[in-house]
Amino acid sequence: MPLKVIRDPKKKIQSHNNWVRGVAYAPDGLCLATASTDKTVKCFEDGKELFKVQHPDWVWHVCFSYTARRKRMATACLDGIVRILEATTGRVVKELSGHTGTVNCCAFAEEGETIVSVSFDQTARIFNVGSGKLLYTIEYQCPVLSVAVSSTGSAFTGDTSGTIREIDVKTGGVVRTWKAHRGHIEVLALSAGGDMLASAGGDECVIVWRKTAGGGWEEEETLIHNDVVNAVAFSPDDSILGSASDNGVQLYEVGGEWEEQANIEFHQDQVNGISFFANGPRLSVATASDDKSVCVWDVSAVSVAMKVLKAKR
Numbered sequence: 001m002p003l004k005v006i007r008d009p010k011k012k013i014q015s016h017n018n019w020v021r022g023v024a025y026a027p028d029g030l031c032l033a034t035a036s037t038d039k040t041v042k043c044f045e046d047g048k049e050l051f052k053v054q055h056p057d058w059v060w061h062v063c064f065s066y067t068a069r070r071k072r073m074a075t076a077c078l079d080g081i082v083r084i085l086e087a088t089t090g091r092v093v094k095e096l097s098g099h100t101g102t103v104n105c106c107a108f109a110e111e112g113e114t115i116v117s118v119s120f121d122q123t124a125r126i127f128n129v130g131s132g133k134l135l136y137t138i139e140y141q142c143p144v145l146s147v148a149v150s151s152t153g154s155a156f157t158g159d160t161s162g163t164i165r166e167i168d169v170k171t172g173g174v175v176r177t178w179k180a181h182r183g184h185i186e187v188l189a190l191s192a193g194g195d196m197l198a199s200a201g202g203d204e205c206v207i208v209w210r211k212t213a214g215g216g217w218e219e220e221e222t223l224i225h226n227d228v229v230n231a232v233a234f235s236p237d238d239s240i241l242g243s244a245s246d247n248g249v250q251l252y253e254v255g256g257e258w259e260e261q262a263n264i265e266f267h268q269d270q271v272n273g274i275s276f277f278a279n280g281p282r283l284s285v286a287t288a289s290d291d292k293s294v295c296v297w298d299v300s301a302v303s304v305a306m307k308v309l310k311a312k313r
Contacts, residue, residue, distance in 0.1 A: 003260060003261065003262065003263060004261065004262040004263070004301075004302060004305075005262070005263050005265055006262060006263065006264045006265070006266075006297060006299070006302075007264075007265050007266055008266075009266060009295035009296060009297050010284070010296050010297055010298045011046075011047045011295065011296040012293055012294075012295050012296075013032075013034075013044055013047055013293060013294040013295070013296075014292065014293050015034075015042060015044075015049060015294075016034065016036040016038050016040065016042070016292050016293075016294075017038045017292065018036055018037040018038035018292060019036060019037045019038075019269075019272070019289075019290040019292065020034050020035070020036045020272065020273070020288040020289055020290070020292060020293065020294055021035050021036060021037060021058075021059065021060050021061070021272045021273065021288065022034065022035035022059070022060060022061045022062045022272065022273045022288060023035075023062075023273040023274070023275050023286045023287065023288035023294055024062050024063055024064055024273075024275050025064075025275045025276070025277040025284075025286060026064050026066065026071075026087060027064060027066040028066065029277040029279055029284075030045055031043045031044070031045055031050065031087065032044045032045075032275075032286055032294070032296070033062045033064065033073060034062065034288060034294050035059040035060060035061055035062040035075060035076075035273075035288075036058075036059060036292075037058040037059070039054060039055045039056065039057060039058060039059065040052050040053060040054055040055065040059065041053045041055065041059055041062050041073070041075050041085070041090070043073075043087075043090065044294075047296075050090075051089060051090040052090070053075070053083075053085060053090040053092070055075065055077050055079070055083070056077070056079050057077055057078035057079040058077065058078040059075050059076070059077050059078075060076045060077065060078065060102070060103070060104055060105065061075065061076035061103075061104065061105045061106060062074070062075050062076075063106060063107055063108060064087060064108075065108035065111075065112035066087070066112075067111050067112045069112075070112065071086070071087035071088055072084055072085065072086065072087055072093075072108070072112055072129070073085040073086075073087045073090075074106050074107075074108060074115055075106075076103040076104060076105055076106045076117060077102075077103055078102045078103075079102075080097070080099040080100060080101055080102060080103055080119065080121070081095050081096065081097060081099075081103065082095075082096040082099075082103055082106050082115060082117045082127065083095055083096070084096065084115070084129055094129065094132050095132070096115070096117070096127045096132055096134075098125050098127070098134045098137070099117065099119040099121050099123065099125060100119075100121040101119045101120035101121035101122075101143075102119060102120045102121075103117050103118070103119050104118055104119060104120065104143075104144065104145050104146070105117070105118050105145065105146050105147050106118070106147065107147050107148060107149040107155070108129070108149065109126075109149045109153065109155060109169045110153060110169060110170075112129060113128065113129060113130065114126055114127060114128055114129060114135065114169060115127050115129055116147050116149055116155045116157075116167070116169060117147070118144035118145065118146065118147045118157055119143070119144060120143040120144075121143075122139065122140045122141065122142060122143055122144065123137050123138060123139055123140060123144065124137075124138040124140070124144055124147065124155070124157050124165075124167065125137050125138070126138075126155075126167075126169060126172055135172065136171075136172025137172075138157075138165075138167060138172060138174065140159055140165075141161070142159050142160045142161045143159060143160045144157050144158070144159045144160075145158055145159060145160060145184060145185060145186055145187075145201075146158040146185055146186060146187050146188045146199075146201075147188065148188040148189055148190045148197070149169065149190075150190055150194050151194060152194060153168065153169045153170055154166050154167065154168065154169065154175065155167040155169050156188050156190070156197060157188075158180070158181075158184075158185025158186070158187070158188050158199055158201065159184070159185060160184040160185075161179075161184075162179060162180055162181035162182055162183055162184060162185055162201070162202075162203070163177060163178070163179055163180065163185075164177070164178055164180045164185065164188070164197075164199060164217075165177045166217075176216065176217075178217070180199050180207060180209075181199065181201055181202070181203045181205070181207065182202075182203040183201055183202025183203035183204075183228075184201045184202040185199050185200070185201040185202075186200060186201035186202065186228065186229060186230055186231075187199070187200050187201065187229070187230065187231055187232050188200075188232075189232045189233050189234055190234070191234045191238045191254075192234060192236055192237070192238050193238055194211070195210060195211045196208055196209065196210055196211070196220070196234070196238070196254075197209040197211075197217060198232045198234065198241060198243075199232075200229035200230075200231075200232045200243060201228065201229060202228050204224065204225045204226065204227055204228060204229065204245070205222050205223060205224050205225060205229065206222070206223040206225065206229055206232055206241070206243050207219055207221070207222050207223075208220045208221045208222075208223070208241070208258070221258045223241075223243065223250075223252060223258065223260075225243065225245040225250070226245065226246065227245045227246040228245065228246075229243055229244065229245045230244050230245065230270060230271060230272050230273075231243065231244035231271060231272055231273050231274045232244070232274070233274040233275060233276055233285075234254065234276070235254075235276045235278065235283060235285075235303065236276055236277070236278040236283075237278060237303075238254055239253075239254055239303055239306055239307060240252065240253070240254060240261075240276070240283075240299070240302065240303060240306065241253075241254050241258075242274045242276065242285060243274070244270075244271035244272065244273070244274055244287065245271075246270055246271075247265075247267045247268060247269055247270055247271060247289070247291075248263055248264060248265050248267070248271065249263070249264035249271055249274060249285070249287055250262075250263055250264075251263070251264070251285075251299065251302055253306050261302055261305065261306055262299065262302045264285075264287065264297055266295060267287065267289040267291050267293065267295070268289075268291040269289055269290035269291040270289065270290045271287050271288065271289045271290075272288050272289060272290060273286075273287065273288035274286070274287055274288075281300060281304075282298065282300050283298070283299050283300045283302075283303045284296055284297065284298055284299065285297050285299050
C-alpha cells in the first residue's frame with residue numbers, strides 16, 4: 001500500500017498560549033482533554049472549550065478514568081502534585097502529595113481506585129484515589145518519565161536509564177525489570193488487548209514487546225525514527241500504532257510486516273501527544289504539539305485500508 005500523507009486536520013484547536021504537552025480522549029469520546037505549559041488543563045467538546053483548570057505550574061500529562069461510580073481525570077504537574085478532577089466540571093476533588101520533584105506522568109489503575117505516578121524525584125508512587133493516601137513508593141536510581149497500566153493490575157514504568165519495570169499495583173512489588181532502550185524512555189503504551197507494550201524515547205525508535213505464555217515480554221519489532229520519539233499509542237482495536245517524532249506522526253500496521261502506512265504532516269513544532277478514539281467505523285486521532293495547537297484527524301480510511309491489506313495476505 002502506498003504511503004498516505006495526511007495534511008488536512010478535521011479540526012484545529014488553537015486555545016493554549018504555550019506548548020501542549022498532553023492530549024487524551026475521554027472513554028466515551030465526548031471530551032478531549034489537553035495539558036499545557038501555560039499552566040492549564042482544558043476540556044473540549046467538538047472543538048469548543050467546556051472548561052479550564054488552572055494549575056500553579058506547567059502540566060505535563062492528563063488522563064481519564066470512567067467507571068459506573070464516577071468520572072475522573074488526573075493531571076501530572078511540575079509542582080510535584082497529582083490532581084484528581086471531576087471529568088464533567090474540572091473541579092479539583094483531591095490533591096495527592098508525596099513527590100519531591102516534577103510529576104511526569106500518571107495513570108489510573110484498579111478501575112480508578114488507585115493511581116500510579118512517576119517523577120523526576122526517582123520514584124514511582126501508588127495512591128488511593130478516594131482517600132488520597134500514599135500506598136507504596138518504589139525507588140529508582142534515576143528519574144522516571146513514563147507509566148502505563150494494564151487492566152490486570154500491572155504498571156509499567158520507563159526511566160532515563162532505558163529500563164522498564166513491571167510493578168504489581170496491589171502490592172507495590174517489582175515483578176520484572178529489563179533493559180529496553182539505549183536512551184531514556186519517554187513514553188509507554190499498552191495495547192487494548194494487553195498483550196503488547198510499546199516503548200519509545202531518546203534512542204529514536206519504538207520497540208514493541210509481546211507478552212509471552214510465561215507472562216514475560218519479548219521484543220517483537222523495532223521501528224526506527226529520525227528523532228526522539230515523544231508519543232506512542234495503539235488504536236482501540238489494536239490495528240494501528242501511532243508514534244510522534246519531531247513534528248510528524250507515523251501510523252503503522254500492527255502485526256504482520258509492521259509497515260508504515262500513513263504520515264500526518266501539519267504541525268510546526270514537535271508533537272508531544274497522541275490519542276485515538278473510535279466511533280463505529282470512524283477512527284479519529286488527536287495530536288498535541290509545541291506549536292500550541294491540538295489537531296483532530298479522521299484516519300478511518302487508513303484503518304480500513306490496513307484491514308483490507310491484512311485480509312489479502
